[in-house]
């Protein structure tokens with residue numbers, strides 16, 4: 001219960017939403033879900049907390065916009081789809097947050113942010129200023145640039161990892177990763193109906209890692225393994241992380257009220 005109290009007091013919060021939360025299974029954008037998400041986040045900012053949103057969905061929204069039947073495997077096509085989808089996604093966020101009188105800022109990052117000290121400082125100071133002004137930074141990987149440079153610089157890999165990197169960069173108190181599942185189970189619930197939800201994980205052991213299976217939806221990229229890697233990165237740097245189901249975005253308020261929902265990965269002290 002002590003840790004859930006700590007979460008109640010969290011001031012600087014990073015929320016990551018995956019493609020499966022933002023789109024329907026047919027690839028079309030889930031406007032109702034995004035509207036609810038923006039309303040909840042706007043209200044959290046109104047309460048005096050700082051919110052950064054790490055949002056996937058560029059490729060998924062691009063697929064919906066072009067009415068493609070499935071996700072292409074070709075990197076160039078994915079880059080082009082991300083370029084199309086990112087625009088659409090930011091337009092929707094800006095519109096919905098605007099309805100609650102909030103302003104957003106788009107932050108597209110590449111791996112340089114962790115490899116180049118100078119770039120890292122620039123990014124940090126941009127975040128600081130945006131947050132200071134009550135603006136909601138909306139972060140994604142710069143898919144056009146990072147995949148383009150694939151031969152030299154590997155891309156972040158996935159937005160779960162990116163959300164952990166951002167949490168560490170801005171010294172967040174809490175990272176909330178929303179997915180299409182209630183939390184971390186002792187095996188993949190989509191394959192094992194008897195899988196059990198684990199409420200709190202204080203140590204990410206090899207045993208825990210072995211419980212993490214692959215991607216659940218056809219549009220997502222990470223699966224559970226990348227969420228566990230993100231949890232390791234965040235908790236090692238002293239950031240608590242909660243993995244929860246984004247189906248009903250009001251769950252973010254429940255988490256911040258200290259309710260025992262999802263799986264809490266406790267920060268190393």
Ligand SMILES: Nc1ncnc2c1ncn2[C@@H]1O[C@H](COP(=O)(O)OP(=O)(O)O)[C@@H](O)[C@H]1O
Pocket residue numbers: 017018019020021178179180181183184185186187188189190211212213214215216217219220221222223224225
């Ligand atoms: N141990 C586990 N606990 C929970 N989910 C798991 C586990 N192993 C694999 N999964 C799968 O991971 C999926 C979530 O990852 P993903 O599809 O990449 O979502 P997102 O788009 O939200 O990032 C779940 O739907 C589930 O099928």
Ligand SMILES: N[C@@H](CCC(=O)OP(=O)(O)O)C(=O)O
Pocket residue numbers: 017018019020055056057058059060082140141143157158159160219220221222223
């Ligand atoms: N930058 C990509 C991120 C893809 C990604 O990590 O997706 P997800 O597993 O749904 O978080 C996009 O916006 O489509």
